[in-house]
Amino acid sequence: MKNKVEHIENQYTSQENKKKQRQKMKMRVVRRRITVFAGVLLAIIVVLSILLVVQKHRNDIDAQERKAKEAQFQKQQNEEIALKEKLNNLNDKDYIEKIARDDYY
Template identity: 45%
Template sequence: MLSEKKKVTEINQPYVKKQAREQERLQAIAEKHRRGLIRRLTALGITGVAIAVVFTVILVSQWSMLEAKKTERAALETQLEELQAEESRLKQEVQNYNDLDYIAEIARRDYYLTKPGETLFKLPEPTD
């Protein structure tokens, strides 16, 4: 009984063939849509990677420019402090040269000038 093979006959053969053709047509359409989807996703991926690379390059260049500007700013701030100290020293010097006592002291020290009736003695500076 088991060794006996039963034959199955197909019923309504034109209907089955029509259904098979319809199934093949649907599979072809699905394959076409799948290929189109793969192409679109690939193009979208390549575009995304290109945009990411461009933004990365822009970001790195701006970062390096920012670091250069920070370095330049630090150098300029140091220079500004030096110039402000020099300006303060020069203002003090101008103020001193407007003082008659300071001018008299400079004249005695550097040019050995004296007031009338005054004697100036210059002592040697001690050496170590």
Template identity: 35%
Template sequence: MADQKKKITRLKTQYASEKNREQERMKAVEEKRRRGLSRRLTALAAVGILFTIIASVTLISQWSMLEAKKEERNSLEIEIKELQAEEIELKQEIENYNDIDYIAEIARRDYYLTKPGETLFKVPAQQQSD
């Protein structure tokens, strides 16, 4: 069969040459379409990758910011508890300073004041022996 194809001669007519040109033109158009499709798909993939990168960076930065805010909130909650405890102590101190007996005790202890007819004796502090 291969021998028979070699023996066939092609006609060099105007019709045959027009057909060959038409086929070549169709191949060129098809090749151009394929290149265009390839370029469009490459551009679409690049845009998709760029979008994915931007979305990932945004999500990671938001996640880290959220974690920082959680840590800040925890530290502020601890500070609030400490301030509330201090407030309770200060309220107790206010109540104590409104009590006459407490004020008298502080005056005796810190300022060595006495009531009329009282005598104050200062005893040295006992030393602990090891």
């Protein structure tokens, strides 16, 4: 046996139906806003993550370049010290005499 329920159409039920429809629309709008906000937030997070990775890569490259330049600088300092020492020796009379004796006698 089927139970049939009849819908009563009066002012109260129509108001309730309109209220439910408005509530559904509000919820739909809220869901859309949340979805858009989440999408924007996700996009920001992705962009910041990409920037972080790129910056880390640049920092690694810069660190390698800095180490290479420090090594080159140290080498040049050592060369400068050696050249200054050689210059001092060439200005020393005793050293020149010793070199002359070694080379020519």
